[in-house]
Amino acid sequence: MKLAILILAGGTSSRMGTPKQLLPYKNTHLLGQVIEQASATHNSEVYCVLGAFKEEIKKSIDLSKVNIIENTHFNHGLSTSIVAGIQVLQQLTYDAVLILLADQPLITTDDINCLRSAAIKNPHVIIASEYGKKTGVPALFPKNYFSELLQLKGDAGARALLNNPNTPLIKIPSNHLKDIDTPEEYQSLLNNQ
Incomplete structure (x- = not known):
């Protein structure tokens, strides 16, 4: 399976009040940690969508x-980063895309490999993460879903597609994953590292 990993890091961090991609974590930043884990995955090419704060991110x-x-349309919500990424990837020869978020620093290479392994056995089905009562990203989408991903709008990302009862998908439990959206969530992350 030829897999592209797409890290979404174009958001404005409105709830955080500061660029969360650049918040210090371990020996790097939130985004840097996700890049490290994604880059350590074998046989995958990693892409990162930047929008807001792109110059600061490139320097840091x-x-x-x-x-x-x-x-360039990052002000119109998370879906625009997915669309920007898929527009590039659909022109290449990938079998699937694995979408990650820059604000999920607890993701591990093992998590990514687990999703990939499930996709190799089920190449035409979406493989999504399940944490708590939520189904979401990281999620792996076969290329037959690229056209649906290109239709996404607003700030919900792929949530509607992943939570549509008519969408065939396999859920992989990932109870340690969480988004870091607020100063309180970031402080909790630091307290537990």
């Missing part, structure tokens, strides 16, 4: 292991 984080995709 080592992006040498990733291909940069710029989202």
Whole structure:
């Protein structure tokens, strides 16, 4: 399976009040941690969608292991970063895309490999993460879903597609994953590292 990993890092961090992609974490930043884990995955090419704060990110984080995709419509929500990424990837020869978020620093290479393994056995089905009562990203989408991803609008990302009862998907439990959206969530992350 030829897999592209697409890290969404174009958001404005409105709830955080500061660019969360650049918040210090371990020996890097939130985004840097996600890039490190994605880059350690075998046989995958990593892409990162930048929008808001792109110049600050380029100055602060080592992006040498990733291909940069710029989202000029980042003010219109998370879906625009997915669309920007898929517009590039659909022109290439990938069998699937694995979508990650820059604000999920607890993602591991093992998590990514687990999703990939499930996709190899089920190549035409979406493989999504399940944490708590939520189904979401990281999620792996076969290329037969690229056209649906290109139709996404607003700030919900792929949530509607992943939570549509008519969408065939396999859920992989990932109870340690969480989004870091607020200063309180970031402080909790730091307290538990």
